[in-house]
Amino acid sequence: QLPGWRLESGKLACEYRFTSYRAAIDFVNAVAALAEAQDHHPELLVGHDRCVVRWSTHSANGLTMNDFACAAMTDAAFSRT
Amino acid sequence: QLPGWRLESGKLACEYRFTSYRAAIDFVNAVAALAEAQDHHPELLVGHDRCVVRWSTHSANGLTMNDFACAAMTDAAFSRT
Numbered sequence: 001q002l003p004g005w006r007l008e009s010g011k012l013a014c015e016y017r018f019t020s021y022r023a024a025i026d027f028v029n030a031v032a033a034l035a036e037a038q039d040h041h042p043e044l045l046v047g048h049d050r051c052v053v054r055w056s057t058h059s060a061n062g063l064t065m066n067d068f069a070c071a072a073m074t075d076a077a078f079s080r081t
Numbered sequence: 082q083l084p085g086w087r088l089e090s091g092k093l094a095c096e097y098r099f100t101s102y103r104a105a106i107d108f109v110n111a112v113a114a115l116a117e118a119q120d121h122h123p124e125l126l127v128g129h130d131r132c133v134v135r136w137s138t139h140s141a142n143g144l145t146m147n148d149f150a151c152a153a154m155t156d157a158a159f160s161r162t
Contacts, residue, residue, distance in 0.1 A: 021122045025113040028127070032106040041102045046109070046125040048139075058129075 002071050011056040012067050016078050017049060023081065024051045030077040040070055083152050092137040093148050097159050098130060104162065105132050111158040121151055 005014045018024040024046055031053060035041045045052040053074050055067040086095045099105040105127055112134060116122045126133040134155050136148040 021113070021116060025110065028109060029106065032102070035102060041129050044125070044127040046127070048122050 002068065002075070004075075005071055008054060010062055011043070011054040012063055012071050013052060013054040014071065014074065015050055015052045018051070018081075019049065021048055024049065027051055027078060027081050030081065031074055034070070034073050034077055038066070038070055038073070040066055042070065042074070083149065083156070085156075086152055089135060091143055092124070092135040093144055093152050094133060094135040095152065095155065096131055096133045099132070099162075100130065102129055105130065108132055108159060108162050111162065112155055115151070115154050115158055119147070119151055119154070121147055123151065123155070 002014075005012055007013070016027060018027065028044055028046060028051060031042065031044065040055070040057075043054040045054075055070050055074075056062065057064045057067055086093055088094070097108060099108065109125055109127060109132060112123065112125065121136070121138075124135040126135075136151050136155075137143065138145045138148055
């Protein structure tokens with residue numbers, strides 16, 4: 001179960017809200033660190049007070065278990081912000 | 082003159098390419114620093130090896146001179162990466 005996540009054009013996507021641009025950028029850096037650790041890199045859309053994270057596996061042309069694992073890790077990173 | 086920039090849904094947009102996700106994230110942080118200094122915050126779309134930057138002015142419901150100035154500063158930040 002990954003509440004808040006949805007399928008968006010074949011990608012696993014979630015939008016997070018923040019109280020400032022700085023907080024959104026801090027979250028981007030946390031997700032980047034996890035992406036590098038996993039060697040798996042999400043698409044990120046950063047707006048004034050939000051960040052949309054989209055996981056997918058290019059080589060599989062879709063989603064794998066790894067995307068769901070990374071989605072859970074993204075939630076964990078958010079809960080630490 | 083801002084080569085590489087285009088109008089995209091009323092926003093001033095440019096796509097930058099990088100040799101790694103890390104390099105793209107470093108650029109995001111450089112743009113975030115400039116955004117905070119200017120108190121003007123672009124939309125950022127980060128992919129594996131690229132970052133699209135989109136400037137617009139919400140309060141003007143379009144573009145202002147400030148967006149063009151920030152676009153030029155974004156190019157300068159990229160040239161420093």
